[in-house]
Amino acid sequence: MINVAKPNLPPLDKYVELLKGIWDRNWLTNNGPLVNELELRLKEYLDVKHLLLLSNGTVAIQLALKALGLTTGEVITTPFSFVATTSSIVWEGLTPVFADIDPHTLNISPAAIESKITADTVAILATHVYGNPCDIEAIEQIARKHQLKVIYDAAHCFGSKYNNRSVFDYGDISTTSFHATKVFHTIEGGAVFTQSAELLKTLAYMRNFGYDGPEDFACVGINAKNSEFHAAMGLLILDQADANLEERIKISERYDQKLKGLNVQHVRIQSGATFNYAYYPVIFQDEAALLKAVKMLNDNWIYPRRYFYPSLSKLRYVQPHECPVSEDISRRVLCLPLYTGIKDVEVDLICRLLLRAQNN
Numbered sequence: 001m002i003n004v005a006k007p008n009l010p011p012l013d014k015y016v017e018l019l020k021g022i023w024d025r026n027w028l029t030n031n032g033p034l035v036n037e038l039e040l041r042l043k044e045y046l047d048v049k050h051l052l053l054l055s056n057g058t059v060a061i062q063l064a065l066k067a068l069g070l071t072t073g074e075v076i077t078t079p080f081s082f083v084a085t086t087s088s089i090v091w092e093g094l095t096p097v098f099a100d101i102d103p104h105t106l107n108i109s110p111a112a113i114e115s116k117i118t119a120d121t122v123a124i125l126a127t128h129v130y131g132n133p134c135d136i137e138a139i140e141q142i143a144r145k146h147q148l149k150v151i152y153d154a155a156h157c158f159g160s161k162y163n164n165r166s167v168f169d170y171g172d173i174s175t176t177s178f179h180a181t182k183v184f185h186t187i188e189g190g191a192v193f194t195q196s197a198e199l200l201k202t203l204a205y206m207r208n209f210g211y212d213g214p215e216d217f218a219c220v221g222i223n224a225k226n227s228e229f230h231a232a233m234g235l236l237i238l239d240q241a242d243a244n245l246e247e248r249i250k251i252s253e254r255y256d257q258k259l260k261g262l263n264v265q266h267v268r269i270q271s272g273a274t275f276n277y278a279y280y281p282v283i284f285q286d287e288a289a290l291l292k293a294v295k296m297l298n299d300n301w302i303y304p305r306r307y308f309y310p311s312l313s314k315l316r317y318v319q320p321h322e323c324p325v326s327e328d329i330s331r332r333v334l335c336l337p338l339y340t341g342i343k344d345v346e347v348d349l350i351c352r353l354l355l356r357a358q359n360n
């Protein structure tokens with residue numbers, strides 16, 4: 001069986017080695033030494049100013065909205081993302097307003113954002129889809145002009161850059177996920193990034209119940225901490241990060257080469273951006289061609305995924321919005337298996353099956 005993604009695992013003996021330290025210290029969670037070490041090493045690796053490790057990427061978005069004081073109003077967001085981008089807005093009592101996507105980069109369109117701004121708009125929540133950065137310059141210009149907060153859901157973006165800086169450096173707050181299926185992971189996990197020392201402080205309080213000493217609570221908070229066990233995994237996965245990225249580039253290039261005869265469109269990488277090869281999406285001519293390809297692969301125990309389908313503008317708990325580009329693309333886009341350890345023969349088989357489905 002070949003799935004769309006497969007979690008990286010470090011050598012077991014190395015993990016056991018770190019577990020022994022946890023046993024010796026008997027310090028399991030609550031900002032322990034491994035969590036601290038991982039935060040420092042990630043800051044260095046990513047070359048970012050501030051970062052807080054969290055329990056997952058969904059709570060990261062929720063904390064970002066809370067820390068920016070957004071409690072009511074409209075948040076302009078993308079219909080083409082994982083459901084957590086939208087559900088977090090609704091969960092926080094805010095109203096998602098969908099701005100359609102660019103048909104080439106599949107990221108939220110700055111022009112569409114501008115057309116959705118009303119007196120009730122408080123923020124923009126954009127996803128860098130597949131690790132391909134948004135048109136950040138254009139979004140920042142709009143945000144400045146209309147005094148809106150900007151949050152980037154950068155869940156796919158480990159290693160992506162924009163204008164030679166980590167993409168996590170952008171926005172009032174940037175969030176990410178370290179879930180097992182992502183490029184870098186801590187089993188479950190996530191992080192928030194900000195340039196502002198003040199916001200960082202608020203986020204740090206909020207991550208830990210607002211705790212400010214055993215008998216004092218600075219603000220309303222939640223439990224968004226992560227544990228020593230998760231940090232231990234992250235430390236070992238970080239050791240493999242460079243090799244992982246290089247392998248992803250090679251696999252993606254192999255797909256590019258072997259799929260030359262396939263009638264699909266590829267995602268356009270944003271200018272100024274460096275892509276991290278987090279996914280290998282292909283956009284078919286129509287949904288029928290996609291379904292034919294999926295069936296051919298499934299019949300051979302290969303399971304690509306329809307990231308992202310359906311368009312979030314169709315969720316049953318949001319106000320209906322017309323987003324024709326997102327609705328069209330979400331019906332036609334498929335992410336092919338891409339993970340470290342996938343064999344050349346497996347990639348070649350996938351490519352042959354896709355071509356066979358097309359030419360049958």
Ligand SMILES: *Cc1c(COP(=O)(O)O)cnc(C)c1O
Nearest residue numbers: 056057058082084155177178179
């Ligand atoms: C994975 C993902 C999330 C959620 O992260 P979790 O760590 O699973 O909570 C949010 N947004 C996007 C775009 C994602 O891909």
